[in-house]
Amino acid sequence: DTGVSQNPRHKITKRGQNVTFRCDPISEHNRLYWYRQTLGQGPEFLTYFQNEAQLEKSRLLSDRFSAERPKGSFSTLEIQRTEQGDSAMYLCASSSFESRINSPLHFGNGTRLTVT
Amino acid sequence: AQSVAQPEDQVNVAEGNPLTVKCTYSVSGNPYLFWYVQYPNRGLQFLLKYITGDNLVKGSYGFEAEFNKSQTSFHLKKPSALVSDSALYFCAVRDDTPYDYKLSFGAGTTVTVRA
Numbered sequence: 001d002t003g004v005s006q007n008p009r010h011k012i013t014k015r016g017q018n019v020t021f022r023c024d025p026i027s028e029h030n031r032l033y034w035y036r037q038t039l040g041q042g043p044e045f046l047t048y049f050q051n052e053a054q055l056e057k058s059r060l061l062s063d064r065f066s067a068e069r070p071k072g073s074f075s076t077l078e079i080q081r082t083e084q085g086d087s088a089m090y091l092c093a094s095s096s097f098e099s100r101i102n103s104p105l106h107f108g109n110g111t112r113l114t115v116t
Numbered sequence: 117a118q119s120v121a122q123p124e125d126q127v128n129v130a131e132g133n134p135l136t137v138k139c140t141y142s143v144s145g146n147p148y149l150f151w152y153v154q155y156p157n158r159g160l161q162f163l164l165k166y167i168t169g170d171n172l173v174k175g176s177y178g179f180e181a182e183f184n185k186s187q188t189s190f191h192l193k194k195p196s197a198l199v200s201d202s203a204l205y206f207c208a209v210r211d212d213t214p215y216d217y218k219l220s221f222g223a224g225t226t227v228t229v230r231a
Binding site: 004006031033035040041042043044045048050055056091093095104105106107108109110112 | 120150152157158159160161162165206208216217218219220221222223224
């Protein structure tokens with residue numbers, strides 16, 4: 001299966017600890033997105049990359065959150081000094097470039113973070 | 117600014133009956149519209165999209181959606197629902213602003229198809 005891969009699937013951490021998630025997109029996709037989903041809500045945009053460039057970051061995103069995509073391949077999302085409100089499913093998605101139009105986003109199965 | 121509303125939290129139908137999941141949108145330019153489905157503890161799976169052209173869009177698993185510009189709606193439909201269609205459905209939109217590629221999602225509609 002060459003879909004979007006996210007690791008780990010689950011992460012339990014104590015408040016105040018740092019966590020890092022990894023996303024491996026579909027290999028030919030040059031765009032990569034991070035979304036956060038809480039129970040009963042739709043995915044909320046966090047940030048996205050085109051190749052290695054981070055083009056947009058949500059204004060809702062705390063400075064404790066940082067994302068990287070070195071060499072335009074995999075991406076990492078780090079949360080520093082985690083808080084209980086960070087508990088959510090973190091979804092990664094990728095897409096290819098079709099002129100000005102996005103191809104559909106292809107989502108991974110997510111990383112579920114629980115902050116105790 | 118772009119946003120999506122899914123007015124129904126839940127839709128319940130009997131197997132074999134038609135299924136409709138409602139979605140309305142708001143964008144500043146022209147909309148690009150998408151439907152996704154999510155099964156428990158999984159990511160979202162793409163069903164169909166409207167970019168331009170025919171207002172009736174056909175997608176995966178027998179689903180279709182109708183774009184209505186005057187009503188700013190993009191309702192998802194299936195003529196005959198299956199129990200396996202029970203899942204969480206999300207409508208998403210972005211407008212055609214150049215270089216703005218993020219999607220905005222609705223809160224989701226839980227579909228339950230009873231046997």
